[in-house]
Amino acid sequence: MTAQTPVWAALGAWMLLGAHASWTDLRQAIISRRACWATGTAIAASWAVSAFALGEPGRLARSLAATAAVASLVEITYRIRPSAVGYGDIRLIIVNSLLVSWWGFSCPWWALATGAIAAWPGALMTRLRSGRDATVRCAPALAFGTALVAAFLLVANGPIP
Numbered sequence: 001m002t003a004q005t006p007v008w009a010a011l012g013a014w015m016l017l018g019a020h021a022s023w024t025d026l027r028q029a030i031i032s033r034r035a036c037w038a039t040g041t042a043i044a045a046s047w048a049v050s051a052f053a054l055g056e057p058g059r060l061a062r063s064l065a066a067t068a069a070v071a072s073l074v075e076i077t078y079r080i081r082p083s084a085v086g087y088g089d090i091r092l093i094i095v096n097s098l099l100v101s102w103w104g105f106s107c108p109w110w111a112l113a114t115g116a117i118a119a120w121p122g123a124l125m126t127r128l129r130s131g132r133d134a135t136v137r138c139a140p141a142l143a144f145g146t147a148l149v150a151a152f153l154l155v156a157n158g159p160i161p
Contacts, residue, residue, distance in 0.1 A: 003053040007102065007159040010046035011150065013039050014099045018143035021092050025139035031088025040095040047102055054160065059102075066101035067094060070108045089138045096146040103153040103161045115145025 017039040021031045044064070051060040071094045078090050096115070097108035119141035126134045153161070 003050045004159045006046035006050040006053070010043040010099060010102075011154075013042045013046075014095070014146075014150075017092075017095060018147060021088075022140040022143050025088070025137045029086075029135065029137065031086070031092055031139055033088070033091060036088075036091035036095050040091075040098055043095065043098050047098075050102075050160070062105060063098070063101040066105040066108050067098045069105075070094070070097040070112060074112075085138070086135075089142065092139055092142050096142060100146060100149050100153065103157055107149060107153060111146040111149040112142075113145070114148050115142035118142075118144045 017035055020035055024030050024032060047063050048060050051057050051063075074085070074090050074093050078085055078087065093112060093115075096111050100107040100111045115138070119136065119138050122141065123136040123138075126136050
């Protein structure tokens with residue numbers, strides 16, 4: 001087994017979560033807590049295996065620190081204005097951040113920004129159609145933004161940056 005194998009496993013697990021979260025968010029306005037935490041645990045374990053296989057345990061710590069920074073911001077946002085974003089979206093953002101933080105500290109911020117930009121057209125149309133109190137389904141856009149950033153990072157840097 002090489003250090004790349006856990007990276008591909010983490011990407012595969014995240015792809016399943018992205019598809020599942022997008023589908024259930026659009027159909028039922030629910031993002032599964034169990035699916036998010038199970039996938040997040042699998043990704044963290046994959047990063048740990050890969051980091052130790054590379055002999056760089058600090059890489060795992062940097063990845064977790066980058067994820068914690070994004071998680072802190074979105075948690076504060078949720079506590080200040082809970083109606084602005086659902087907690088399922090918060091969980092998905094945390095797992096997305098964990099995935100792309102493998103490639104660097106700023107990558108989770110890029111994934112979050114890309115997902116937010118992807119959500120704007122749908123959010124604008126929903127607000128215009130249904131008014132200010134309408135709920136916007138963000139999971140597909142968040143997954144799309146993370147997929148774009150992850151694809152770019154894989155092409156630019158490979159699975160092991």
